[in-house]
Amino acid sequence: MKKKTKLGEWLSVQVAKNPGGVILGTILLFNIVFFICSALVISWLAPESVKYRGFWDSIFYTISMILDAGCIQLVIEDVGKASVAAIIVCLCIVIIGTITFTGAVIGYITNYISNFIGSANTGSRRLYITGHTVILNWNSRASEIVNDLLYSENPEKVVILVPHGKAEVERDLEERILDTMEKERNQLVAETAGMSRFAAFRYIRRNMLKNRLTVIVWEGDTFSTKKLNDISIKQAKAVIVLGKENFLNDKCMGETQKEKGKGDTDLVKTLIQVAELTGAEDSADNQKIIVEVEEDWTYNLVSRIIAHKEKEGKCNIVPVTVNQILGQILAQFCIMPELNSVYVELFSNKGAAFYSMPSNVFVEPDRAVAEYMQNHRHAIPLTCMGVDKREEFYYIADSHKSMSIVSDRQPEPYHVKVNNDYWLKKRNIVILGHNSKNRDIMKGFDVFRAEWNFRDPKLIEKYGSKEILNIVVIDDEENLEKLNYYEGCPYINQIVKADVYDRDTITDTINRFVDANEEDTSILILSDDMVSRDELDANALTYLIYVQDIIADKKSADPKFDPEKVDVVVEIIDPKNYDIVSSYSVNNIVISNRYISRMITQISAKEAIYDLYCDILTYDEGGYESKELYVKEVKDFFLEVPGPCSAEQLIRAVYDATPPVNKAVVLGYVKKGGKVQIFSGDQAQIHVEPRAEDKLIIFSNH
Numbered sequence: 001m002k003k004k005t006k007l008g009e010w011l012s013v014q015v016a017k018n019p020g021g022v023i024l025g026t027i028l029l030f031n032i033v034f035f036i037c038s039a040l041v042i043s044w045l046a047p048e049s050v051k052y053r054g055f056w057d058s059i060f061y062t063i064s065m066i067l068d069a070g071c072i073q074l075v076i077e078d079v080g081k082a083s084v085a086a087i088i089v090c091l092c093i094v095i096i097g098t099i100t101f102t103g104a105v106i107g108y109i110t111n112y113i114s115n116f117i118g119s120a121n122t123g124s125r126r127l128y129i130t131g132h133t134v135i136l137n138w139n140s141r142a143s144e145i146v147n148d149l150l151y152s153e154n155p156e157k158v159v160i161l162v163p164h165g166k167a168e169v170e171r172d173l174e175e176r177i178l179d180t181m182e183k184e185r186n187q188l189v190a191e192t193a194g195m196s197r198f199a200a201f202r203y204i205r206r207n208m209l210k211n212r213l214t215v216i217v218w219e220g221d222t223f224s225t226k227k228l229n230d231i232s233i234k235q236a237k238a239v240i241v242l243g244k245e246n247f248l249n250d251k252c253m254g255e256t257q258k259e260k261g262k263g264d265t266d267l268v269k270t271l272i273q274v275a276e277l278t279g280a281e282d283s284a285d286n287q288k289i290i291v292e293v294e295e296d297w298t299y300n301l302v303s304r305i306i307a308h309k310e311k312e313g314k315c316n317i318v319p320v321t322v323n324q325i326l327g328q329i330l331a332q333f334c335i336m337p338e339l340n341s342v343y344v345e346l347f348s349n350k351g352a353a354f355y356s357m358p359s360n361v362f363v364e365p366d367r368a369v370a371e372y373m374q375n376h377r378h379a380i381p382l383t384c385m386g387v388d389k390r391e392e393f394y395y396i397a398d399s400h401k402s403m404s405i406v407s408d409r410q411p412e413p414y415h416v417k418v419n420n421d422y423w424l425k426k427r428n429i430v431i432l433g434h435n436s437k438n439r440d441i442m443k444g445f446d447v448f449r450a451e452w453n454f455r456d457p458k459l460i461e462k463y464g465s466k467e468i469l470n471i472v473v474i475d476d477e478e479n480l481e482k483l484n485y486y487e488g489c490p491y492i493n494q495i496v497k498a499d500v501y502d503r504d505t506i507t508d509t510i511n512r513f514v515d516a517n518e519e520d521t522s523i524l525i526l527s528d529d530m531v532s533r534d535e536l537d538a539n540a541l542t543y544l545i546y547v548q549d550i551i552a553d554k555k556s557a558d559p560k561f562d563p564e565k566v567d568v569v570v571e572i573i574d575p576k577n578y579d580i581v582s583s584y585s586v587n588n589i590v591i592s593n594r595y596i597s598r599m600i601t602q603i604s605a606k607e608a609i610y611d612l613y614c615d616i617l618t619y620d621e622g623g624y625e626s627k628e629l630y631v632k633e634v635k636d637f638f639l640e641v642p643g644p645c646s647a648e649q650l651i652r653a654v655y656d657a658t659p660p661v662n663k664a665v666v667l668g669y670v671k672k673g674g675k676v677q678i679f680s681g682d683q684a685q686i687h688v689e690p691r692a693e694d695k696l697i698i699f700s701n702h
Contacts, residue, residue, distance in 0.1 A: 127216065130235040130284070132157035133604055136222040136270055137242040138169050140573065141292075143176040144597030145240065146215060150180060151349035152605070153399055155212040159231045166219045173215060176575075184209040223269040225277070234283035238604035239274050243267050243292040243322070263297035271302060275309035275317065288607045289317040290600050294436075318603055318610050325599070326592050327440020328617040330571065333590060334429045334441075334522045335448060336631040337567040340590055341676040342668070342697055343629075347598040352396050352680035356608040357403060359384065359391040366663045368393060373655065377648045377683040378402040380667055382699055383627060385611055392608040396667060398680045411684065414649035417639040418657040418664075422632065424452050426463050428517045429471045430510055432543045433500075433526040434479040435571070437592075442489055445469060447619040449491060451702065467491055472513050474498050474506055500539045506546055514554075514566060522567045523547055527592075529573055537577045544570055544581060564672070616699075627701040631670060635692035647679040647686035654698075664700035 133149070135142060135158060142160075149156040162169055188207055192200035220227035222241075233239060243264050271291050278287045293299045299321060306317045333340050345351045359368075365384040372381040372395075379397035386392075397403055431441075454466045469491035473480075476499040486492045494513075498505040514521050525547070527540040547568055554561045570581055571590045581589050603610045615626045634641055642650065651666050658664040668678040672693045679686055690696075 126230045127159065127218075127232055129157060129159065129232050131237050132159055132232070132235075134158075134231060134233055134236045134239045135160045135242065136239065136274070137244070137267070138162045138165065139242050139244065141593040141597040141600075142169075142242055143172050144575070144594045145601050146173055146213070147176050147180055148349050148598050148601040149213055150177065150209060150211060152212075155214070157214045158216070159236075160215065160217045161220055161222050161227060161231055162217065163221060164219060166217050169217050173217075177211065177213070181209060181211060223266070223273045225273060228273060228277055233274065233277050234280060236278075236287060237284070238288040238290065239278065240600055240604060241267060241270055241274060241289065241291040243294050243298075263295065263301070264293075267291065267293075267298060268301050268305070271305055271317075272309070275305060275315055278315035279309060279311040280314075283314060285313055287315050288604055289315050290603050291317065291319050292322055292596070292600070293319045294322045316607055318607060320596065320600060320603070320610070322596055323437045323440050324443075325596065325613070325617060327437045327442075328444045329595055330437065330524060330526075330569075330590065330592070331441050331444025331448065332617070332629075333569045334431075334445075334524045335424075335427050337522055337569050338631045338670045338674070338676065338695060338697075339629060340569065341670070341674065342631075342678070343595065345676070345678055346396065347595060347602065349598075349601065352398055352678040354382075354394065354602065354606075354609050354612060355379075355397055355400055355403060356392045356394050356606050356612070357400075358608075359393045363391070366660065369663070369665065370655065373652055375406050375408055376403075377407050378405040378681065380651065380665060380679060380683075382612070382665060385615070392611070394609075394612050396678070396680065402681075407684075409684075411646060411649045411652065414642075414645050414653045416642045416650075416653045416657050418654065419637055419639050420659055420662075421456075422637055423454070423456065423459060424468065424630075424632075425636075426517075426519050427469050428513070428519055428521045429469065430513060430521060430523045431471065431473045431526065432475075432506070432523065432547075433528060433539055434475050434483075435526045435529045438479075438483055438526070442486065444619075445471075445489070445491060451619045470517065472496065472509065474509055476500075500542050503546055506543070507550055510547065510550055511554075514550075520565050520567060522569060525568070525570045527571045527573050536574045537572045540570060540572060541577070541580060544568070564674075627699055629667070630698045630700060631695045632698055633692075634669075634690045634694045634696060637696055637698075638690075641692050642690050644687065644689040646684050647688050648683035650688050650690075651679065651683060654696075658700070662700055662702050664698045667697040667699055669697060670695040 133156065135145065138160065146158055146160075149158065160169060185204070185208065188204045189200075192203050195203065218227075218231060220230075222228075244266065271289070274289055277283065278289060291302055293302055299319060302317075302319045306319070309315070310317045329343065346354055363371075363384060368384045369381040372393075379395045379402045382394040382396065384391055384393050395403060449467070449469060452468050454460050454463060454468055460466050467490070471489075471492045472494040473486060473492055474496045477497045480486075480495065480497060485495055494509075496505065496509050498509075510523065525540050525543045527537045529536075531538075547566075551563050551566055551568075555563060569590060571592050572578065572581055573591075573593055575591050575594060578589060578591060599610075599613060603613075616628050618626070619628060642653075645653075647666075654664055654666045666679070668676065669688065669690065670676050672691070676697075677686075678697070
């Protein structure tokens with residue numbers, strides 16, 4: 001075998017490493033040789049020309065003819081010999097030069113530009129960016145995370161890294177964001193009814209939602225160190241690591257179903273790499289790492305990663321337990337359906353929201369709240385909590401700036417009489433269907449009972465039991481067997497085996513349950529998340545039709561029947577089905593994925609908010625240690641229904657009237673019919689006229 005020369009070896013290596021550079025070098029070298037040879041021929045044809053000045057003029061003639069063929073005539077005149085040979089030589093130079101120089105160079109540059117655009121689209125080049133939010137992986141909650149950033153006070157930059165499906169992700173985002181912009185605009189247009197055209201134009205322009213989002217989507221392995229460095233993960237302000245999809249794909253139904261619940265290994269690998277990079281000395285300080293966790297196996301590993309990799313002041317890792325949080329939320333909605341509308345606003349960047357502010361001095365929570373109320377009326381103080389060796393002060397406001405607005409004007413004196421013996425009434429609940437959160441919903445009921453089960457002998461005598469919950473479950477036999485027929489849940493008084501096609505069994509059971517109970521009934525319709533994408537929410541929509549038929553039949557049979565006696569809480573997974581459900585006039589539509597998305601968005605901006613979420617979503621077991629959000633009827637919460645007042649007066653009066661062991665902060669109220677009013681903005685300008693049938697939104701520990 002013939003041994004290659006050093007030059008041949010070097011050339012072979014360069015072709016393998018940088019083929020584009022070798023091609024460009026070859027083109028340039030060939031054209032240099034061509035220019036020299038052409039110049040020598042022209043010099044030989046015109047040795048005695050008057051205008052001709054020698055070899056360098058020949059080079060100039062060659063380039064001129066290649067760039068502009070019309071220069072041939074001028075060249076012939078300069079060389080002084082319009083012979084056939086000179087003309088043929090000039091034509092050959094033009095033709096060969098056009099192909100080897102103009103065509104080759106333009107082709108190379110065009111190809112380079114095309115490759116540059118292609119590599120930019122796929123994320124092959126490094127991205128130089130700081131202060132951005134990174135989203136790793138994509139699932140049905142991801143678009144809501146990005147969408148809620150539209151309402152951020154500041155312009156936002158988002159970089160999304162997905163293993164595949166870049167075009168689909170971009171399409172999903174575009175559709176979601178455009179839909180939000182259109183809905184916001186339509187709402188503003190509706191609010192301008194009755195205004196002059198000029199006033200309406202100014203109002204819409206002043207309040208119009210502005211898309212200040214910069215979103216970049218790249219493809220690549222989310223646990224690749226190179227890819228993570230390429231998206232400047234060390235300089236991001238927050239990194240959101242999403243779990244694998246929570247519903248099945250049609251093409252891999254069986255395989256995915258076997259894997260579901262066995263842990264998310266890709267998420268674990270990604271988190272390890274993210275923690276390593278964000279914990280490095282050259283990374284930005286106080287980066288927030290939010291990671292979704294759906295089951296125990298992954299949570300245990302994530303907890304170990306936090307113990308080993310989290311670095312104070314560098315990377316702060318927050319695990320968001322998806323099923324546990326959604327289970328707690330759905331349990332609360334069964335008990336107090338109006339909380340759905342309250343959380344929709346407070347868990348979002350739109351309108352009133354939760355905020356936190358660090359405090360260097362430890363102050364008793366109730367004292368801090370009382371002192372803040374004395375000279376602030378643009379934000380509602382909630383509590384103080386210790387978070388990572390520091391104190392955080394939590395409040396509700398339209399923006400972070402509202403927290404600092406001071407008012408020395410004191411409101412007119414206003415007093416209320418609070419019922420200190422207040423207790424929630426018996427809760428009657430029907431649960432229709434199932435999903436992966438059933439066990440977590442039951443855990444939510446368990447802790448609620450520990451705090452609110454009847455203890456007063458009069459209440460026990462009235463209801464015939466100390467049990468505050470009265471639940472009926474309607475589900476198919478297969479899922480009931482998986483859940484062991486809810487063994488260990490004494491508050492479930494009836495279990496009915498019926499699938500979605502057993503209409504008569506379902507409607508008869510619900511009818512008898514509603515008629516047998518004087519108090520309101522909550523019907524929780526669960527959407528199965530263990531089905532294919534095409535079947536998402538199908539069963540929930542079918543159950544909804546059954547329930548709406550029941551309510552319509554009761555209203556038809558008895559005109560005095562109050563439809564609000566039945567609170568329907570419908571869980572849907574795909575936000576695209578929202579309009580279908582809302583067409584049935586259901587107030588409490590729970591887009592479960594949207595809650596997690598909005599919580600993640602808020603945590604990515606304000607890490608300490610997560611501790612508040614954990615506090616308000618969990619009832620106390622055997623004591624009144626933490627505070628939660630409650631919806632309490634005016635006629636039961638007060639000994640006397642208060643008169644007209646401002647929101648500022650009501651907030652201060654209720655806080656002063658409640659005992660030290662159970663200080664209550666009023667956040668707003670729910671009018672009969674379901675309309676929710678959160679006291680955001682200037683509380684002195686919000687008129688409140690409580691009625692006996694209205695309900696207060698209260699933050700208290702009982």
